[in-house]
Amino acid sequence: xSYHVKQFGAAGDGQTLDHGAIQSAIDECSRSxxxxxxxxxxxxxxxxxxxxxxxxxxLEMGAVILGAxxxxxxxxxxKTPYGNLPGQIQALIWADGVENVSITGEGTIxxxxxxxxPPAVAAGVKFRPALVFYRDCKxxxxxxxxxxxxxxxxxxLMRCEEVMVRGVTILANMERINTDGxxxxxxxxxxxxxxxxxxxxxxxxxxxxxxDPCENITVANCILSSRHAALKIGxxxxxxxxxxxxxxxxxxxxxxxxxxxxxxxxxxxNMVFSNMVIEARNEFPILLDVTPRYYKEPKIGRxxxxxxxxxxxxxxxxxxIEGVPGQPIENVRFxxxxxxxxxxxxxxxxxxxxxxxxxxxxxxRVNYAxxxxxxxxxxxxxxxxxxxxxxxxSAEGLPDRGGLYAEQVRGVIVEHLDAPPGLEPxxxx
Numbered sequence: 001x002s003y004h005v006k007q008f009g010a011a012g013d014g015q016t017l018d019h020g021a022i023q024s025a026i027d028e029c030s031r032s033x034x035x036x037x038x039x040x041x042x043x044x045x046x047x048x049x050x051x052x053x054x055x056x057x058x059l060e061m062g063a064v065i066l067g068a069x070x071x072x073x074x075x076x077x078x079k080t081p082y083g084n085l086p087g088q089i090q091a092l093i094w095a096d097g098v099e100n101v102s103i104t105g106e107g108t109i110x111x112x113x114x115x116x117x118p119p120a121v122a123a124g125v126k127f128r129p130a131l132v133f134y135r136d137c138k139x140x141x142x143x144x145x146x147x148x149x150x151x152x153x154x155x156x157l158m159r160c161e162e163v164m165v166r167g168v169t170i171l172a173n174m175e176r177i178n179t180d181g182x183x184x185x186x187x188x189x190x191x192x193x194x195x196x197x198x199x200x201x202x203x204x205x206x207x208x209x210x211x212d213p214c215e216n217i218t219v220a221n222c223i224l225s226s227r228h229a230a231l232k233i234g235x236x237x238x239x240x241x242x243x244x245x246x247x248x249x250x251x252x253x254x255x256x257x258x259x260x261x262x263x264x265x266x267x268x269x270n271m272v273f274s275n276m277v278i279e280a281r282n283e284f285p286i287l288l289d290v291t292p293r294y295y296k297e298p299k300i301g302r303x304x305x306x307x308x309x310x311x312x313x314x315x316x317x318x319x320x321i322e323g324v325p326g327q328p329i330e331n332v333r334f335x336x337x338x339x340x341x342x343x344x345x346x347x348x349x350x351x352x353x354x355x356x357x358x359x360x361x362x363x364x365r366v367n368y369a370x371x372x373x374x375x376x377x378x379x380x381x382x383x384x385x386x387x388x389x390x391x392x393x394s395a396e397g398l399p400d401r402g403g404l405y406a407e408q409v410r411g412v413i414v415e416h417l418d419a420p421p422g423l424e425p426x427x428x429x
Contacts, residue, residue: 001035003028005044012042017068019046029055034100039063039107047073048129051095051103059107059145067092067112067129067151074129081158081185081209089156091133095140102141103132113151113173128152128178134160142168149173153180154199159212163190170197174227180205181226186212186239191220198225203254205232208239208266218245225253230280233268234261235293235356237301244271251278257285257313260306261355263292265299274309283346284320284353284369285313288329290379291322291355295362304330308337314393316343318401320352322368323379328408331382334375338389344400345372373405374419382411390419 003025006012010021022044025037034054041062047070051057059065077094080087092111095101103109111131131150134140135158142164147154148171155170157163165182172179181197184190185207197203203224208214214237224230230251233241251257257280258273278285288306292298303323311334323329350369354361368378374390377383385404403419406412 001029001032003035003037005037005039010044012040012044014043014045014066016045017047017073018044019049019073022046022049026050026052026055026057039065046092048075048091049093051093051098051101053098054100056102056104059103059105059109061106063105063107065092065107065109067110067131069112077133078135089133090129091131092129093132095134095137097136099138101137101139102143103145104141104143105145108146108148110148111150113149113179130154130156132156134158136160138162140164142166144168146171150179152178153183155181156183156185157187158185158209159187160190161188163187165192166194168195170195170199172199174198174200177201183207184214184217185209186214187217188213188215190217192218192222193220195222197222200227202226202229202232205229206241206244207234208237208241211239213239214241215243217243218247219249220247222249224249224251227255229256229259230254231257231273232259232261233271235263237262237266237268238264240267240269242267242269246273246276248275251276251280254278254280255282255285256280256287256353258308259286259353259355260288260303262290262301262303263356263359265292265301267302267304268306269302269304271305272307272309273311274307276311278311278313278315280313280315280317282353283317283350285315285317286319287352288321288332289352289355290324290327290329291359291361293356293358294360296360300324300327302327302330306331307333307335309335311336312338312340314340314342316341316345318345318373319375320369321375321377321380321383322352325379325408328379328381328410330380332380333384334386334388335384336387339374339391341390341392343394347372368405368407371405372400373402375404377404377406377409380406380409383409384413385417386413386415388417392420
């Protein structure tokens with residue numbers, strides 16, 4: 001059964017507050033056993049909307065839910081679940097403990113955060129609601145809609161199960177920090193596919209902020225662009241993250257492309273990155289890193305069983321893999337990788353990306369980034385490089401790097417590492 005919001009008093013004129021009328025339609029739909037709440041073309045100015053079980057919120061072409069700028073219209077949902085970071089979660093659309101909920105259609109949900117918000121400004125802004133926040137929900141779908149200009153994370157799903165995100169477009173102002181695209185957080189059994197995501201922060205970042213396992217996640221057929229990381233594991237990860245595949249993605253105009261940041265002592269395992277085409281700016285666009293968030297009270301985590309297969313990278317950057325003494329990264333495989341190098345190594349005070357602002361790095365740590373090699377590995381147990389091609393597109397990059405620098409690495413297998421003449425592979429036991 002369909003429930004049209006204008007029959008419940010919604011104006012859709014972009015000036016009248018319509019969240020009360022839309023909420024009435026949602027509540028009636030759920031009470032009556034479920035159905036579809038329809039928003040025809042128009043702009044619906046809203047504060048928080050609370051979804052109920054068995055409701056499909058359908059935005060027809062030309063329909064826009066626009067977040068109002070009054071913080072009083074966004075009640076606190078919960079405190080920020082990010083360790084000791086103070087704050088609260090507010091959201092334009094939220095659902096809590098419901099099932100069989102969908103947001104579909106060719107319309108748009110707009111958080112109103114289109115203007116730039118650089119770090120110096122963002123630090124002083126207290127009212128920054130997420131666009132969509134779901135918690136403890138089952139059988140969730142987001143199909144075809146556009147989610148844009150969130151003031152904070154765009155689509156944050158916490159402890160949700162059986163989730164499909166398909167054909168969704170996510171847009172954010174590239175100058176706004178903390179505007180992640182999709183954040184699966186302690187979720188299970190989730191498919192993200194056929195999405196186009198452009199964000200000022202991470203595009204798709206898998207987390208476990210409250211210790212819940214995040215597992216059985218697949219991401220496929222997406223086009224991603226980010227000021228920070230395109231596909232990322234962590235950094236906020238207290239519980240295990242496992243059984244994750246990323247396949248058939250194009251990453252462009254991005255700093256870090258593929259990153260596993262271990263900061264909070266969890267375990268990342270059984271992950272595959274395959275069929276990737278990447279254009280990235282950072283010195284280390286592919287990175288696996290175990291570095292405790294606070295070096296004085298370290299929580300050491302574990303990364304194991306990670307495969308990169310059929311990956312093409314264009315950029316001047318390199319690959320960085322670092323475990324810690326007593327807990328090496330285990331079983332990392334690179335197969336069929338082509339790296340089109342566009343410029344020389346950055347060796348003027350190079351360093352790996354920190355992965356987060358809330359970190360205290362040991363000032364006495366060894367900086368392996370100073371070594372001019374395409375692949376840098378330290379404290380790794382089991383490393384395979386097979387069918388690796390390194391091509392310099394500019395003569396100024398020759399011969400500025402070797403193929404592999406490995407220190408405190410056991411079980412190194414190198415088969416068919418094709419690189420221009422340069423430094424020989426170096427292994428320091």
